[in-house]
Amino acid sequence: DGGITQSPKYLFRKEGQNVTLSCEQNLNHDAMYWYRQDPGQGLRLIYYSQIVNDFQKGDIAEGYSVSREKKESFPLTVTSAQKNPTAFYLCASSPVGRSGTGELFFGEGSRLTVL
Amino acid sequence: AQKVTQAQTEISVVEKEDVTLDCVYETRDTTYYLFWYKQPPSGELVFLIRRNSFDEQNEISGRYSWNFQKSTSSFNFTITASQVVDSAVYLCALSVTGDQAAGNKLTFGGGTRVLVKP
Numbered sequence: 001d002g003g004i005t006q007s008p009k010y011l012f013r014k015e016g017q018n019v020t021l022s023c024e025q026n027l028n029h030d031a032m033y034w035y036r037q038d039p040g041q042g043l044r045l046i047y048y049s050q051i052v053n054d055f056q057k058g059d060i061a062e063g064y065s066v067s068r069e070k071k072e073s074f075p076l077t078v079t080s081a082q083k084n085p086t087a088f089y090l091c092a093s094s095p096v097g098r099s100g101t102g103e104l105f106f107g108e109g110s111r112l113t114v115l
Numbered sequence: 116a117q118k119v120t121q122a123q124t125e126i127s128v129v130e131k132e133d134v135t136l137d138c139v140y141e142t143r144d145t146t147y148y149l150f151w152y153k154q155p156p157s158g159e160l161v162f163l164i165r166r167n168s169f170d171e172q173n174e175i176s177g178r179y180s181w182n183f184q185k186s187t188s189s190f191n192f193t194i195t196a197s198q199v200v201d202s203a204v205y206l207c208a209l210s211v212t213g214d215q216a217a218g219n220k221l222t223f224g225g226g227t228r229v230l231v232k233p
Contacts, residue, residue, distance in 0.1 A: 033220070040124060042206060042223035058220070088158060103150065103165055104221055109158040 002027045004107035006091050011112045013078075013085070021076045021110045023091035030096040032074035033104065036060060037088040046089075049074055050096055078112060086114045117142045119209050121224035128197050129232050136192045136227045138207035144168075147211045149183065149190045150221065154204040163205075166190065197231045204228050 004025045013019045025032065031050050035043040045058030049068040063082025068074055074093075078085045088111050092104040118141040128134050140149065151163040164174065166183050174181050178195045194201050208221040 035223075040225055042119075042121075042225040043208075043221075044223075045220060048220060090158075090160065092160075103148075103162060104160075105162075106152075106160040111158070 004091055004093055004105060006089075006107035006110050008110060009108065011110060013112065013114050015114055016080045018077055018079050019085075019112065021078070021089055021091075021112070023074045023076065023107060024072055025074075025091075025093045025105075025107075026072060027093055027105060028071075029093035029105070030071070031094045032068070033092040033094075034058075034064075034066065034074070034076045035090045035092065037090060037109075043090060046076065085112055087112060117144075117147075117209050117211060117222040119207055119222050119224035121207055121227050123227045124225065125228040125230065127230045127232065130199060131196050134194050134197050134201075134229060134231075136194075136205050136207075136229070138190045138192065138224055140188050140190065140207075140209045142209060142211055144211040147209055150208040150210070151181065151190075151192050152206045152208065154206060154226070156203070160206065163192075194229070197229075199231050199233055202229060202231045 007022045033048040034046040036046055037043050044060050046064050047055055047058050047066040049055035052068055052071050055066050055068050063079055065077045088109050090109045091107045094104050120139045147168045149166045152160040154160050171183050180193045182191045204226045206226045207224040210221045
């Protein structure tokens with residue numbers, strides 16, 4: 001089945017440690033996105049990528065880093081510089097340009113807790 | 116900049132009652148899409164509907180209906196005869212299509228948690 005796979009589903013981290021969240025898609029979508037969700041605040045965009053080897057900062061990129069070496073993969077690293085990393089992280093993908101109608105396809109999310 | 120506001124943070128109803136979720140948006144673009152997503156406790160977002168800015172026709176899909184009014188910048192969602200399985204967070208979102216370089220970035224509202232009691 002086509003879709004988006006995020007791992008791990010749950011992750012615990014000690015303060016000062018970097019952690020990488022995985023996101024893989026087999027929908028052949030060009031664009032991929034990372035969103036952060038906090039209670040009562042909806043989703044906020046961290047980074048997005050429209051094409052391999054290129055990505056742009058979203059609204060809350062500080063303390064995060066990404067890479068896009070393959071079309072299928074868009075891992076997110078939460079660095080020790082992120083002041084409040086405990087949150088629910090959602091990865092999404094979409095077609096780009098004329099083939100896109102604005103809809104995003106989401107993974108099941110990764111819940112990160114900093115101890 | 117775009118903005119989406121869902122003023123209701125939580126709504127609690129008894130099964131079979133109707134529930135209406137409000138969504139108000141702000142954008143200077145004339146071409147845009149509006150969305151509703153359902154987020155059950157498992158966390159994954161489930162796409163419900165997409166409406167483009169040139170189509171103000173209301174839509175009904177089973178027990179779900181949507182009312183789009185450009186004059187008030189609103190895109191409200193009604194669940195008729197609610198069921199326990201409707202309990203979830205519902206998110207309204209907006210994307211503008213004028214900036215192709217921006218891709219399909221969605222701006223989300225804060226979400227409304229719906230609790231349907233048996």
